[in-house]
Amino acid sequence: MxxxxxxxxxxxxxxxxxxxxxxxxxxxxxxxxxxxxxxxxxxxxxxxxxxxxxxxxYGQAYSAYQTTGDIESNVTDYDLSKLKTVRDNIQGDKLLEIGPGNGTFAYLAKKEGYIVDTIEMDSKCSKFLAETIKVRNSINSSTIVETLKQIEERYDAIVMWHVLEHLESPWSVLSALPDMLAPNGVVIIAVPNPGSFQFKIFKKYWKHVDAPRHTMFLPANLLGQQLVQAGLQKVLVTTTDSVSSEFNSRGWWLHSLNNFFSKNPNRFLVWLLNRSTINFIVYSFVRIIERTDGSGNAYLAIFRKPGSNS
Ligand SMILES: [Zn+2]
Structure with missing residues (x-):
């Protein structure tokens, strides 16, 4: 065929x-x-x-949808990095999270004192956000743009942590965000980086391809261009911040390697790469490359709506 x-x-x-x-x-x-x-x-x-x-x-086992266990113990360093990023950039306390999944970040943000609304396509997670995490408004919807049009609130921050790559029309969502912000409000977006070193090496075996759940990979300049056209000002686009760096671990490298060798079995190479010392040495070089801005597996983009006097 x-x-x-x-x-x-x-x-x-x-x-x-x-x-x-x-x-x-x-x-x-x-x-x-x-x-x-x-x-x-x-x-x-x-x-x-x-x-x-x-x-x-997405299936029953999709990790971002797991609502079992104690919420506090499900909070990771990755969630804490997200919270710090919000704290460093928000002016005000109203926060909208699009695609919160099981809500560990929403839980942390609420605990920190922010007023949190969420839009989530998974009904079980939406229920969990409403009843257990008790965010202010938990909206269960997979039509983000239409849902945004019905919300009267204006937010000090809108966050999307690795959500945009799951959408069918991310540009429609990006252009709808500025109207939802209060003056000086920020959008904070984390996504896989199609300009990354690992994507260049692994191509379709890169863990972030995650077919077919990841439908779109936006280069950082394209995402930035869309938000600027929609009226926002760039604060930061980077692959070296603490949220993005979570995706540069040896585990992510090993996962992509495993993807490659599960489809291309070569007994000698599999044996070689299973030697932890060799792996460690190889990854040490990869790590140096990934610390260069633009080369990491994921990037963070922060864009701000101008204030009333700017
Ligand atoms: Zn195009």
């Missing part, structure tokens, strides 16, 4: 070519093959077609 090697970008309509075809390596929910294209105009990497039943690929 030959694959269509060309299509058009769903964002800018320029031509796009097939970058790779890949199965659901991370979770093995099916044997289907998913095609990812890269646009020649804007650089967007996108899944085409997006399965109509995309929600079925």
């Amino acid at each position: 030959s694959l269509p090697a060309k299509t058009h970008c769903p964002y800018c309509a320029e031509s796009a070519t097939l970058l790779f075809s890949v199965s659901d390596i991370n979770q093995n929910m099916s044997d289907e093959i998913f095609d990812y294209y890269q646009c020649h105009g804007c650089g967007l990497i996108f899944l085409d077609p997006i399965p109509e039943n995309i929600h079925d690929y």
